[in-house]
Amino acid sequence: MVSIRSIPSHPSSLSTNDLPWIVEHREDRCTLCGKCAAVCPVNTLKLTYMRKRMPKIAIDSKERGSSYKTFVGIRQNTDVGRRCIGCGSCAMVCPNEAIHPVFNEADRHRFMGSVGGDAPKRGGRRNEVGGSLLDRIVFNRISMLTDPALDAGRHEFTYNTILGRVLPPEEYVRRQQTGEWIPPTREIFPFIIGSMSFGALSPNMWLGLLQGVAYCNEVLGIPVVMCTGEGGCPPWVLRSPFLKYIILQIASGYFGWDEIIRAIPEMQCDPAAIEIKYGQGAKPGDGGLLQWFKVSKLIARLRGVPEGVDLPSPPVHQTLYSIEESVMKMIQTMSMAWNFKVPVYPKISGSTSAKSVLNNLVRNPYASALLIDGIDGGTGAAYDISLNATGHPIATNIRDCYLDLCKQGKQNEIPIFAAGGVGKTGNVVQNALALIMLGASGVHMGKYIMQATAGCLGSERNRCNVCNVGICPKGITSQNPKIYRRLDPDEVAQRVVETFQSIQIEVKKAMAPLGRSQSLPIGMSDALGIADKDAADRLNIKYVC
C-alpha cells in the first residue's frame, strides 16, 4: 500500500504520455556519454538512477525468483516549461542512435500551457498541419501548339520585379519632359528575405544572410534584398556598400533608429527601401516582441536599452492618429530623410481592412508599395492566440487588393507584396508564383529562409518553436554565444546562395511552360486552377478537377 499523499499528483502534473513529444530511449544502445542531456535546449533530459527487476527462474531454490539491478537511465522531465520540444538535438548528437523524440497525438499539455498566469508564448508559425491553399493551386495554361513552350534551361528569362512607386505612363512622359521628380524604384528579385530583426536572429545568422545576399547580387547577378526587421542594423553595415541590399524597417518601438539616423551622413549608398511596419501576420495588433532572454549586451547597445529587459513594442506608432496621417507623416518623413531617393512602404498584417489601407496609399504620391503579411506568417515571439487564430489568409487579401487596383487601372503603380506562409511546406516557388499570378509583385519569406539556409527545426506540429527564449538549438535565434557559435556564417551564406539559385531555376521551370519569359507574370490569373470550387470562385480563377 502506498499512502495517497506520497503520489506526486497535483493539478498540473503530467505524465510523459501527456506531452507533445515523448523521448524514446534505448538503454541497450546507450553508452551513457551524456551528450544528449548536455545538448538538450530545454533540459528535459535528466540522467537518473533507476532500478529494474531482473526476473530469473529458480525452481529448486528457496529464494524468491527476482533480483534487482540499479542502472543509469534517462528520464524525461514532465514540467510544462521543460517538456521535450521535439527538436531532435539529442538524436543529432547521439553516437549510437539510442535516443529520439516521437510525436504524441494524445498530447494534452496545452491545457497546462499557461504558467504563472501568463498565456503561452512561442516563436514559429500558426500550428496548422498540412498544405496551405497556395499548395493546391496549379499552373494550367500550358503553351504547346499555338504557342510553343520555352526552354527553361537555355532561354533568357526576365523575372525581376519593381519595388517602388511607378507613375502612370502619361505622367512619366510628362515628368521626363519637364524634368520633375520621378519616384525611386528598385529592380529586385521577387523573393525577398523578410523582416527578421538583428536581435531576433543571432549575429551569426544575420551575418550569414547578408554574406549570401551580397554574393547573390555581386557574383550571381540575382538582385536579392533582405529586410532588417525592427531593431536596426549593425553600425558597420550601415556604413558599408552592402546597405543597398537592405530594406531598413522602422517599427513602433523605433529600436535601432538612433544608430541609423546617426549613420545617414556617412552612408556610402542608399538602402534598398524603408519598410514601415504597422502590423505583422503572425501577431496582428501586437508590436514586436524581444524577450529579455535575448537582449544581450550587443543587442542592448544597438537598440539603446538596458540589457536583459523585455522589449515589447507598442501595437501602434506613436504618431498614429489615423491611417491618412500616419501614411502622410511617416512616409514623407522617411522619404525626405533620404532625399526622396529611397522607396518607402508600409507593412500591414492581412486584414479585411487591407483594401482601405491600399486605397489610401494609392492617393499618396510618396507611398512606394504595400506589403501584406498573412496569418501564416512567422515570428520570433508571440502569444499562441495571436499566432494560431488572429489574422487573415494572404491569398484572398492579395487577390482582393489586386482586383481593386485593376478596377482603378493602378495595378502597375503600387506594387503589392505578399508574405505569410510562403514556402510553409517547402513549395516556396509554387506558393510565390501562385501569389504573383493572383496579383502580388513579389513575396517576403522569413521562416522559409531560416529553414532552408540554417536548418531551422520549427514546424507546424509545434516542434521546437522556442525562438522567443533564445535557446534555438541551431543557433539561429539565440543571442547566447555558446549557442550561436554552432552556426557558421559561411555555411549559412552558402545555403542562401544555393537556395536562391534553386529558386531561380524553379521560377524558370514554372514560367517556361506558360510561355512567359519576358516579364514576371503578375496577375496572370488565367494560368491558375484549383480543385476547389469555392476557392476558385472566391479567387476568380479556374476550377479544375
Add this chain to the structure above:
Amino acid sequence: MCRLAMKTASEAFSPFSVLTGMEAMQEGYDGSGLGLLLRGLEFADYKYNGTDPILSGIAHSEKALKRLNHIMEEQGFSLKYDHEFEVRPELVEADDRHQYLLRVYRQPKAWDSLTTDQVEHELMMCRLGLRSNGEEHDGDLTAFSLWPDVAMIKEVGWPLGVGNALGLDSGRIKSRVCFAQGRQNTNYGINLYACHPFFLQGVATMTNGENTAFVPIKDWLSGKGFPGYMGYQSDSEVFAHILHYVTKKLGLPLQAYKHVITPLANKDLANHPQGDFLLGLRQVCRRLIIDGPNAIIGSLPDETCMLAMDAKKLRPATVGGNPGEWAVASEMCGVDAMIPDRDRSKDFQPMRQHTVIIPPDRQELEIWSQFDQFPLTQAA
C-alpha cells in the same frame, strides 16, 4: 495559324489583289473567315474627299437598319454615300446579313466647333454606341469602324469566297492600304468582333500568333477608363490598343511601340543612348509587355504601316516590294502573289529587335532597330 496579308501602294488598288495573296497562302490553315481594313479609299461611283467619316458594319435585319438610320440622324450625321455591295447571298455562309454597311456621312454640324481630339472622341463614342445598341438587340447590328477614310469588312468563310460574295472583284472600291486576315477566331466562339484587324481611332493592327500575357494586359487597359479599350473577344485586340495608347495617349513615336511591348534587357539599356528614359518607360508600361509568339502588322491614320515581332518566339512575316508599293505577308508566297515583280533579294524578315516602318510616301522601308536611338529628343 492565321494568314495575314497587307499591301500598301501609292496608287489605289482593289482589295481583291490582296485576297489573291491570301489564296496563295491557303495551305495549312482553316480559312474560316476574312477581315479587311481599307485605308486611302477610292470609290468608282463616288468622289470621296478623304475626310468624311465612313461607317463600316453589318445590319443583320431591316429593323436594325432602321434603328441605325434613326441613331445616325439623331446625332446629326447626314448620309452622303451608301456603297452598295454586289452581294451574291448564295455565297455568304451566314444567313442573317441583311445589309453590309459602308456609308460615307457628313459629320454633325454641331461638331464643327470641336477640336480634332474631341471629334475623334465623338466618332469613337458614336461607334461604341452603335455596337452596344446592336448587342442590346441580340447582336443585330455590328459596327466595325466609324472613321474618315477607313473601311472594314469582316465575314465568316473562305477569304476569296467572301471576296466573291461581296463583289470585291468589281473594282468599285480601291484603297492605298489594305489589310487582310484569313481566319475567324476559332479559339473561342465565332464572333465577328473577334476577327482581325482591330481598329481604334484610326489605329489598326492584325496579328499572327497567340498572346500569352493577354489577361494582365487586358486588365490594365480596361482599368484605364478609356471607353475604347473594350471588347477583347480576341487576345490580339490588345495589340491595337497598345499601339493606340503609345501613339495617341503617350504621344510617343511609332518606334516606342516596340520598346513598350518588348523592352530591352538591362544590359542592352545600359549601352543605349536613351537608356534611362527607356528603363523608366519599361517600368511604367510593364503591364504591356507581350510574350509572343506574335507578328504584328499595324497602320496609323497617316497611312504609315509597320511590322514588328515579339522578342523571342517570332512568327513568320516577310516584307517586300518596290518604291511605291510594299507588301507584308505571313508567308513568302503571299508577298509573291501581291507584288510578283520585285527584287526578292531585298525581302526582309524582321528579327526580335526590328520594327519595319513603311512611311506614307512608300519610297523606302525603314528597318529600325531597337538598339538604335529613337526620335524623341525632348523626352530622352
